[in-house]
Amino acid sequence: MQRILSTQLVxxxxxxxxxxxWIHRLRMLKTVSFLILRxxxxxCQVVVSERQARELAEESVVEIVATxxxxxxxxxxxxxxxxxxxxxxxxxxxLPFETHRPALSASLPTQLDHAALSLRHPARRRAxxxxxxxxxxxxxxxxxxxxxxxxTPKIVGSSTESGADVxxxxxxxxxxxxxxxxxxxxxxxxxxxxxxxxxxxxxxxxPSDTARHLAQYTSLDAEMGFVTDHRDVMATLxxxxxxxxxxxxxxxxxxxxxxxxxxxxxxxxxxxxIAGAPAGEGDMxxxxxxxxxxxxxxEHGSEFVxxxxxxxxxxxxxxxxxxxxxxxxxxxxxxxxxxxxxxGGQRLHRYEDYVAALTAAGEPLEPYAGYLDGFRYGMPPxxxxxxxxxxxxxxxxxxxxxxxxxxxxxxxxxIAP
Amino acid sequence: MQRILSTQLVxxxxxxxxxxxWIHRLRMLKTVSFLILRxxxxxCQVVVSERQARELAEESVVEIVATxxxxxxxxxxxxxxxxxxxxxxxxxxxLPFETHRPALSASLPTQLDHAALSLRHPARRRAxxxxxxxxxxxxxxxxxxxxxxxxTPKIVGSSTESGADVxxxxxxxxxxxxxxxxxxxxxxxxxxxxxxxxxxxxxxxxPSDTARHLAQYTSLDAEMGFVTDHRDVMATLxxxxxxxxxxxxxxxxxxxxxxxxxxxxxxxxxxxxIAGAPAGEGDMxxxxxxxxxxxxxxEHGSEFVxxxxxxxxxxxxxxxxxxxxxxxxxxxxxxxxxxxxxxGGQRLHRYEDYVAALTAAGEPLEPYAGYLDGFRYGMPPxxxxxxxxxxxxxxxxxxxxxxxxxxxxxxxxxIAP
Numbered sequence: 001m002q003r004i005l006s007t008q009l010v011x012x013x014x015x016x017x018x019x020x021x022w023i024h025r026l027r028m029l030k031t032v033s034f035l036i037l038r039x040x041x042x043x044c045q046v047v048v049s050e051r052q053a054r055e056l057a058e059e060s061v062v063e064i065v066a067t068x069x070x071x072x073x074x075x076x077x078x079x080x081x082x083x084x085x086x087x088x089x090x091x092x093x094x095l096p097f098e099t100h101r102p103a104l105s106a107s108l109p110t111q112l113d114h115a116a117l118s119l120r121h122p123a124r125r126r127a128x129x130x131x132x133x134x135x136x137x138x139x140x141x142x143x144x145x146x147x148x149x150x151x152t153p154k155i156v157g158s159s160t161e162s163g164a165d166v167x168x169x170x171x172x173x174x175x176x177x178x179x180x181x182x183x184x185x186x187x188x189x190x191x192x193x194x195x196x197x198x199x200x201x202x203x204x205x206x207p208s209d210t211a212r213h214l215a216q217y218t219s220l221d222a223e224m225g226f227v228t229d230h231r232d233v234m235a236t237l238x239x240x241x242x243x244x245x246x247x248x249x250x251x252x253x254x255x256x257x258x259x260x261x262x263x264x265x266x267x268x269x270x271x272x273x274i275a276g277a278p279a280g281e282g283d284m285x286x287x288x289x290x291x292x293x294x295x296x297x298x299e300h301g302s303e304f305v306x307x308x309x310x311x312x313x314x315x316x317x318x319x320x321x322x323x324x325x326x327x328x329x330x331x332x333x334x335x336x337x338x339x340x341x342x343x344g345g346q347r348l349h350r351y352e353d354y355v356a357a358l359t360a361a362g363e364p365l366e367p368y369a370g371y372l373d374g375f376r377y378g379m380p381p382x383x384x385x386x387x388x389x390x391x392x393x394x395x396x397x398x399x400x401x402x403x404x405x406x407x408x409x410x411x412x413x414x415i416a417p
Numbered sequence: 418m419q420r421i422l423s424t425q426l427v428x429x430x431x432x433x434x435x436x437x438x439w440i441h442r443l444r445m446l447k448t449v450s451f452l453i454l455r456x457x458x459x460x461c462q463v464v465v466s467e468r469q470a471r472e473l474a475e476e477s478v479v480e481i482v483a484t485x486x487x488x489x490x491x492x493x494x495x496x497x498x499x500x501x502x503x504x505x506x507x508x509x510x511x512l513p514f515e516t517h518r519p520a521l522s523a524s525l526p527t528q529l530d531h532a533a534l535s536l537r538h539p540a541r542r543r544a545x546x547x548x549x550x551x552x553x554x555x556x557x558x559x560x561x562x563x564x565x566x567x568x569t570p571k572i573v574g575s576s577t578e579s580g581a582d583v584x585x586x587x588x589x590x591x592x593x594x595x596x597x598x599x600x601x602x603x604x605x606x607x608x609x610x611x612x613x614x615x616x617x618x619x620x621x622x623x624p625s626d627t628a629r630h631l632a633q634y635t636s637l638d639a640e641m642g643f644v645t646d647h648r649d650v651m652a653t654l655x656x657x658x659x660x661x662x663x664x665x666x667x668x669x670x671x672x673x674x675x676x677x678x679x680x681x682x683x684x685x686x687x688x689x690x691i692a693g694a695p696a697g698e699g700d701m702x703x704x705x706x707x708x709x710x711x712x713x714x715x716e717h718g719s720e721f722v723x724x725x726x727x728x729x730x731x732x733x734x735x736x737x738x739x740x741x742x743x744x745x746x747x748x749x750x751x752x753x754x755x756x757x758x759x760x761g762g763q764r765l766h767r768y769e770d771y772v773a774a775l776t777a778a779g780e781p782l783e784p785y786a787g788y789l790d791g792f793r794y795g796m797p798p799x800x801x802x803x804x805x806x807x808x809x810x811x812x813x814x815x816x817x818x819x820x821x822x823x824x825x826x827x828x829x830x831x832i833a834p
Binding site: 003020022023039040059060061088089090091093095113114115116117119120124125128129131132135136139143146148149150151152153154155156157158167168169170171172174176178185188189191192193194195199200201203205207215216218226349350351369370371373374375376377378379380381389407408410412415416417 | 439506512536541549553566569571602610620788795824825
């Protein structure tokens with residue numbers, strides 16, 4: 001007999017069907033006992049005998065043959081009755097916590113220690129479905145705009161991008177490093193396909209133990225050639241975000257904010273003024289970001305806001321300066337609900353500009369040889385961005401800690417499971 | 418003026434247009450000079466003066482305003498005439514090799530040293546477009562079959578899967594390892610979503626320097642619950658491959674082999690007989706795989722063939738044995754044109770079976786604690802597979818070395834660019 005899913009039951013009233021899944025909950029009331037079965041698509045209620053209920057355990061995997069019976073009490077309008085139950089995989093130890101409560105009551109470390117169990121909770125599943133939908137929307141949007149997907153090396157030979165927060169690896173007896181971003185590679189691939197994207201892991205040996213930092217996260221990277229400046233990049237990002245939000249709404253059934261066709265944009269100097277920062281402040285703090293986020297809602301009804309023109313000294317060496325004021329950059333951040341979730345900008349594209357920028361930074365050229373090669377052999381004006389997937393999902397769902405929206409997070413203290 | 422792409426020129430006859438791209442080739446003939454411009458979509462021919470040609474260099478990036486003129490000699494039926502040319506990025510060094518010949522003439526190491534240039538060659542671009550299309554088809558097929566995309570850790574705390582070929586990393590002062598596959602995590606996620614997939618990098622510290630091994634490659638992983646045995650997994654893989662091949666044919670305009678609705682399948686013992694292997698041979702060799710591949714074409718007209726029921730001692734501990742003959746497994750390989758490109762099978766799903774399997778293998782349980790947790794808390798019968806993307810693409814295009822279809826390959830000797 002073909003197994004059907006919980007969501008299909010209503011179409012099979014009065015029929016005998018096979019369902020299968022996990023025992024989400026066992027409820028023994030005075031006169032009746034219920035087994036709530038959980039499968040990939042949802043829950044269904046099964047009327048069981050007290051004896052059946054006593055012999056079963058929550059989270060055991062079962063296959064049930066039963067009759068679909070209309071029921072006004074059952075949440076879906078039907079329940080399963082007269083079940084015969086076959087246990088496929090029995091749980092015979094106490095669970096460290098229950099997964100059927102509205103919220104997981106265990107501490108976050110306990111949840112993460114037992115990720116294989118805590119991820120089964122509906123709230124955690126929803127977060128991962130949102131992440132999957134956001135990635136899918138990202139790819140759909142970019143493929144429609146002629147971007148080509150790439151896969152770039154995660155092991156690199158020099159810790160060039162930012163020496164400090166990098167993981168060292170033993171690469172066949174030589175030193176290697178985990179890539180902190182696909183930055184250099186996606187730029188080189190602009191020379192091949194003009195427009196590229198990658199969805200992949202990036203690694204930061206972040207010594208900071210905060211609610212928004214992970215040692216590995218998923219970066220949604222894009223890079224595009226033949227731009228006039230960073231505003232072309234921002235326009236493409238805005239269109240991409242719009243498709244991402246629509247895909248999340250459709251696939252994960254989560255309410256998503258409207259993405260304005262033109263997201264409000266403020267310069268770094270304006271952002272500081274809005275935040276009431278002291279004159280001469282050199283960078284945005286989380287508090288300033290929150291203030292600018294509130295301003296964007298208040299003044300423009302937008303939960304998204306661009307901050308452009310960060311000081312060059314705060315941006316990496318490959319950042320293109322603002323031609324009108326070279327102390328400032330053609331770089332931008334996108335704040336979503338007051339948190340930076342995207343960094344992007346226009347990059348340098350001429351070999352001689354790279355040599356000058358690295359030399360000014362006191363950097364030797366040799367570790368960058370393979371990277372500079374692409375610029376020596378002709379590269380168009382280009383720019384791109386990186387979206388932090390976990391931060392986006394956390395902000396979308398109003399979750400305070402990125403660890404709650406990550407399947408098996410890695411941080412300063414955690415390398416398992 | 419809006420830039421248009423080379424492929425759009427035919428729709429603009431007699432108009433003045435702007436194009437932009439790389440100088441693919443400069444040809445100075447006796448009476449006329451040509452500039453062949455390459456952009457993301459193709460090539461176009463520009464009639465230039467000898468003086469213009471002399472001032473330009475191949476691979477420089479240019480923007481050209483010119484008239485679209487019908488031409489019987491031009492490959493696309495039109496050429497650009499009376500161009501004014503603006504150089505966006507000039508090449509002023511000799512190129513290490515030419516990219517406009519039918520084949521790259523430089524040695525493979527030289528090509529890889531200058532990957533930013535060699536990847537611009539049409540054959541290399543085509544391979545990467547095939548890889549992108551295969552990944553896209555993989556996701557499309559699986560999303561349509563209720564699989565959910567996941568992102569799993571690439572840094573793991575124990576080198577459990579196969580101790581030898583693993584990269585060690587310094588994880589905040591503790592030992593860590595790069596994940597050789599998402600195997601454990603995708604299995605745990607079956608407990609969450611029933612069906613999951615991941616497209617991501619995997620890492621093998623392969624000491625072997627062959628044409629089919631890389632230290633990092635892209636693995637197309639899937640795992641599904643509530644299967645009867647490995648044959649359900651093979652059926653899903655077959656449907657997925659069919660969509661992948663159709664997507665490659667459509668998006669990358671490459672001829673792809675037909676995927677039979679039922680791919681021929683032979684047992685390990687039959688495969689050895691077909692290959693003429695001596696009785697008692699314990700494993701398939703590349704030569705045997707080729708022989709079985711030829712047999713499948715000859716007898717079934719199929720370029721794909723499954724080999725099932727490998728001996729248990731040749732498969733990892735999580736492999737489900739064949740209930741009818743527990744010395745053999747419910748594992749399979751898929752050979753494509755005589756090369757193994759997929760490994761898969763049914764896995765153990767009961768906690769006690771894992772304990773028994775690990776104990777029999779003389780392995781301690783402790784390093785597997787986070788993994789075993791999922792099985793302790795209820796897991797359905799399940800199985801899955803992993804496709805090696807680069808191998809698939811190389812086989813599809815008839816390319817001998819996987820390095821030729823990888824953007825920036827990593828191997829025993831190479832960590833840059």
